[in-house]
Amino acid sequence: MSNIGFTAYLKRDLLLSYRRLGEAASPLMFFLLVSILIPLGVSPDPERLAELAPGMMWVMALLATLLSTEGLFATDHQDGSLEQMLIAPQLLALPVLGKVTAHWLVTGLPLTMVSPLIGLMLSLPPVAMVPMMASLAVGTACLSLIGAVGAALTVSLRKGGLLLSILVIPLYIPVIIFGSAAVQTAVDGFNWLGPLAILAAMLCAAIALCPLAIAGALRLVSSN
């Protein structure tokens, strides 16, 4: 009973993204397309690519997530369903968490799934494939949660896109540090579970705190 809002909003948002597949696929397309630019822009030399791949893939994943974050609450704000969520009697943090989870399932998870393919194209060493997937899976969830705070703060602004990136990128920094570190330590042949564990700890903290901040932001900001 207590998670009614969570599952309802999770299902609703997943259904909505299923009906607007083109929109939902855009972060994934961005990820794939930018990965083409790197060999073209830097160098197709496998050795240099392998050196750059861990960091570059994380930067691309971060930007792809950022790209999709803006729309997290915007359409709901426009069609009025956000207000319905706000006046509902249950704790606001749970529906919010449901929406963010749906966002991750639609953006972060597909990014994680295609990352071995991109890794292969950017000649990421095979030992780093599993760490890359694990760190992306945990890390993009963090990114979705943190980005949702920014999206909630800028929801009532007409052009919140640039502002959103100014607000959110500084907060993304710990995630990208430990995310790319997990991959890099695996490439260097060390135990990569340490950085991953810290990333997971960040995710736990974010799950606990971000929904509260998002709920507060939505209540305070979208009311006028």
Added chain:
Amino acid sequence: MASNRDWTWFYRLGSPRWFYETTGRWLPWLWTLTLLLLTTGLVWGLGYAPQDAKQGNSFRIIYLHVPVSFLALAGYYLMAIAGAIGLIWKMKLSYMVMKSAAPIGAALTFLALFTGAVWGKPTWGTYWVWDARITSMLILLFLYLGVLALQYAFHSQESGNKASAILALVGTVNIPIIYKSVDWWYTLHQPATIKLTSAPSMHIDMFQPLLMMIIALYCFYALALILFTRAEILQRERKAAWVCELALQADKVAAWEAEE
């Protein structure tokens, strides 16, 4: 009820007028104190403190660099606390303080980065390195700019206040995490060729002017914050009767002076 009386100062803070009038009485003193400390500290530090054995005279920028960096950090917490007070007690004044703290803090952070770069060139031979502390300061600058940008993005003052207060609080939770992770990133990725923390034991003759400059910069910060907040109060309360009266009085004085 003694306990009730103890809190009256806090509730009085809810009145921008009270703040405006009280700080108006403090201002001459604060100006004098700030100017006095700044001049003595600067002359002492730049002119009379002994030269550094290795860095010569170029180390003297420490007298600006260190106090400014201190306040850049402390200012963020002040801003976030002011924002939290505004959110919790719905106090107009604390939002004004928060809004005033953002540009001052951003300017101080920029100054810290700038003096650091100027210092870095003669000492390390480069303006910029991706050192843990420098990187953290750069991130702090962007956190400030975010709060500032969010404040001005809203048409309604109310929403801008609340949104930037929430952002400042989120930033506060994140600052230790960001600092720790940047620190860890630095030790992992880069060899410690340059140590910023190489002067833990400072000679007392060098330290005294530094201490004075730190106090001077704190006074300067207080002064700047009060002046910014006063301007903000007049701007936001421009329709209040007491501000109109104040403006009329100023008009009268100006007219009288013109007649003289």
